[in-house]
Amino acid sequence: MEPHAPPSNGRGLFYVKELVTLDTERQMTRQMTGAKMVVQALKDQGVDTVFGYPGGAVLPIYDEIFQQNDIRHILVRHEQGAVHAAEGYARSTGKVGVALVTSGPGATNAVTGLTDALLDSIPILVITGQVPTFMIGSDAFQEADTVGITRPCTKHNWLAKDTATLAETLHQAFHVASSGRPGPVLVDIPKDVQFASAGYTPPEKTNNTNYQPQMSGDIESINELVEALESAERPVFYTGGGVINSGPKASKLLRELVEATGIPITSTLMGLGAYPASGKHWLGMLGMHGLYEANMAMHDCDLMINIGARFDDRITGLIDAFSPGSKKAHIDIDPSSINKVIKTDIPIVGDVASVLDDILKVWKARGRNINREAIANWTGQINEWRKVDCLKFTQQGKTIKPQYALKRLEELTKSHDRYITTEVGQHQMWAAQYLNFEDPNRWMTSGGLGTMGYGFPASIGVQMAHPESLVINVAGEASWLMNMQEMGTAVQFRLPVKQFILNNERLGMVRQWQELLHGERYSHSWSEALPDFVKLAEAFGAKGILCSDPADLDDAIMEMINHDGPVIFDCLVEKHENCFPMIPSGKPHNEMLLGEASTQGAIEAGGAVLV
Amino acid sequence: MAALKIKKGSTKHSAYNLRPNFSDVQESHTLAVVVDNEPGVLARVIGLFSGRGYNIESLTVAEIDHTGHHSRITVVTKGTPQVIEQIKAQLGRIVPVHEVHDLTVEGAAVERELALLKVAGAGDKRVEALRLADIFRANVVDSTLESFVFEITGTSEKIDAFADLMRPLGLVEVARTGVAALSRGSE
Structure with a gap:
């Protein structure tokens, strides 16, 4: 009998309803192989793109991918690239990014990306193949203890030993990755589990009660914070990636709160874009290479409101001298972030959007009070600090300053629908300083782990999610080479990612530290035997642009933007430029180095042991 | 110091109570952690302690609810109040962890350990x-x-004291279970 043929039981009108019920039940217990379940679960979770690399232990899943058209698979050239691409996809969309890799080396190559996503709280799911269950523990070909290896670098992971529970596990994995403080999850699926058949559990039948993080903040603490806000004389908002992870609503509420109160706002590297760089109250990024006015405001404030940031050591500098006179409020969805590094006076555990909503409601209900006079004085003081103009530089001669290159890039691309990724090092800090971000999810960078090689694959993930947008990876030549194999991916899938390489033939940040604290002994911090990047691009079938003269820069950047396809832009820049401002290790916020003249003996022995 | 009692999904007991004094005094705390008895859960807990540099003085684990597949891990750990609070918060982050109780600060508790001691000797010593x-x-x-x-x-x-007395009398071998603990009272 046809599955949808009406039953001939003569029960008249009722049969329609019965048919629907039967059909739903059939759906719920639909029998399928584990491999098909993977594809079905991804579809049911709204996944449209998977980044991956096939191998023996995931062949059944690849066979299912071959036989459908709903999910697009992007073949990367190295598993690390797959995970970073999934991260870029996740960061630019707010959705869970998915990577699919094989057992053994496939899984171990994914470890860096997982750790990167863990430190930056990025929701990704990595599906790994595993040797069949009956061979686990026998040192089989391409066997690795994947759940053991990835236990400390995932938010949670699972070894799916039974096809009957595989679908539920996958749905739970999506739930865990995306709720609470987001993070990477991994599901390891042995090959026999992929081949075996069982009933499919749909998302709505999945039990997620075990993991339900607290979303709304305690109202008493919120009242306490609003009271502190009303009387504060020198308040500052210190925001982080948590605002972006909370979703667009959090950024919207943050903007509303800042505009309504007139309180100045700074952000960590991870939080750029939550408040627009063009905003009146924007101080710029804070931290080790943050702006002078931002760090001074943090040091001298009397009320610090941390929203979704975690007092990272790049932010605090010397902890004992960190913002000594301030009352500190901390809004974070993860209770373990509170009091981990800095003692908090007003802790609020909850989702940023929910807490900000409550803060605004309470503040409005209490009469929108704010100490306007004191804040006007405070703003005056901040404007004095702004006059230091800590990002100033002089472009002269025939060599391009990296700052100048980014300033021109900003000028020529700011009107575009633009996404920026970066690698790690000096160029990353300059990009954070000189590029302006008006919206969340537009800035993808490896903050916590500092993964060189992150930016290029991430740009591929971003471009997949936003095919019509301008996606630029601001890179250093050394970082970029770490995952340059992904040129093959970019060309194969016609992803017009722009690789804007600030080429100083140095590991610039390493060189800077060696200059400042290792007696200018530049141990292994230069790039020799670099490829000809133009020829390299051409060898992959892409476009290469070389620019070394400041006079040609604008035209070259325009050529890059206008080319419909991947571009490697080799921008030869000043080789010995240092990144300022800089808070040296072991120093407080108000002892920044602002330029070359201030670097002599700046880092003492105590600071030299810090990273 | 107020205790941090983390129960997943609960709004009553949370980090709002978390106002540790930042003293440098090392305190010994007995934590009871209720977890899903699934493969690797003990490794997650132990990995947390080793990965973040916390101490484990004693650890016991066994399934306590065979139908619900829950296990109870009793950990005795040592650290400053800030570290203890951090350990509890970090334990609470582990997905299969349901509850974290600090028996040392949540009121009176009973703690017991079982030991087997082999003592060999003859004559008066025996x-x-x-x-x-x-x-x-x-x-x-x-x-x-x-x-x-x-x-x-x-x-x-008590077991330490007994073992110390047995040592000169021919103590050959000791096996100890580690601490099991429950709070006193009806709850």
Whole structure:
């Protein structure tokens, strides 16, 4: 009998309803192989793109991918690239990014990306193949203890030993990755589990009660914070990636709160874009290479409101001298972030959007009070600090300053629908300083782990999610080479990612530290035997642009933007430029180095042991 | 110091109570952690302690609810109040962890440990060992003409004291279970 043929039981009108019920039940217990379940679960979770690399232990899943058209698979050239691409996809969309890799080396190559996503709280799911269950523990070909290896670098992971529970596990994995403080999850699926058949559990039948993080903040603490806000004389908002992870609503509420109160706002590297760089109250990024006015405001404030940031050591500098006179409020969805590094006076555990909503409601209900006079004085003081103009530089001669290159890039691309990724090092800090971000999810960078090689694959993930947008990876030549194999991916899938390489033939940040604290002994911090990047691009079938003269820069950047396809832009820049401002290790916020003249003996022995 | 009692999904007991004094005094705390009894859960807990540099003084684990597949891990750990609070918060982050109780600060608790001690000897020493075992209410669970195996339960301190007394009397081997603990009272 046809599955949808009406039953001939003569029960008249009722049969329609019965048919629907039967059909739903059939759906719920639909029998399928584990491999098909993977594809079905991804579809049911709204996944449209998977980044991956096939191998023996995931062949059944690849066979299912071959036989459908709903999910697009992007073949990367190295598993690390797959995970970073999934991260870029996740960061630019707010959705869970998915990577699919094989057992053994496939899984171990994914470890860096997982750790990167863990430190930056990025929701990704990595599906790994595993040797069949009956061979686990026998040192089989391409066997690795994947759940053991990835236990400390995932938010949670699972070894799916039974096809009957595989679908539920996958749905739970999506739930865990995306709720609470987001993070990477991994599901390891042995090959026999992929081949075996069982009933499919749909998302709505999945039990997620075990993991339900607290979303709304305690109202008493919120009242306490609003009271502190009303009387504060020198308040500052210190925001982080948590605002972006909370979703667009959090950024919207943050903007509303800042505009309504007139309180100045700074952000960590991870939080750029939550408040627009063009905003009146924007101080710029804070931290080790943050702006002078931002760090001074943090040091001298009397009320610090941390929203979704975690007092990272790049932010605090010397902890004992960190913002000594301030009352500190901390809004974070993860209770373990509170009091981990800095003692908090007003802790609020909850989702940023929910807490900000409550803060605004309470503040409005209490009469929108704010100490306007004191804040006007405070703003005056901040404007004095702004006059230091800590990002100033002089472009002269025939060599391009990296700052100048980014300033021109900003000028020529700011009107575009633009996404920026970066690698790690000096160029990353300059990009954070000189590029302006008006919206969340537009800035993808490896903050916590500092993964060189992150930016290029991430740009591929971003471009997949936003095919019509301008996606630029601001890179250093050394970082970029770490995952340059992904040129093959970019060309194969016609992803017009722009690789804007600030080429100083140095590991610039390493060189800077060696200059400042290792007696200018530049141990292994230069790039020799670099490829000809133009020829390299051409060898992959892409476009290469070389620019070394400041006079040609604008035209070259325009050529890059206008080319419909991947571009490697080799921008030869000043080789010995240092990144300022800089808070040296072991120093407080108000002892920044602002330029070359201030670097002599700046880092003492105590600071030299810090990273 | 207020205790951090983390129960997943609960809004009543949370980090709002978390106002540790940042003192440098090392405190020993007994934590009871209720977890899903799934493969690798113990590794997650132990990995947390080793990965973040916390101490484990004693650890016991067994399934306590066979139908719900829940296990109870009792950990005795040492650290400053800030570190203890951080350990509890970090334990609470582990997905299969349901509850974290700090029995040291959540009111009175009973703590017990079981130990088996093999004591070999003859003559007066053998008699003395048996007499001391009687004082400590230790049971003889195995005996030969040259040895006893004693079973003793009590606090860790009591077992330490008993082991110290047995050492000059021919203590050969000790096996201890680690601490199991429950809060006193009806809840």
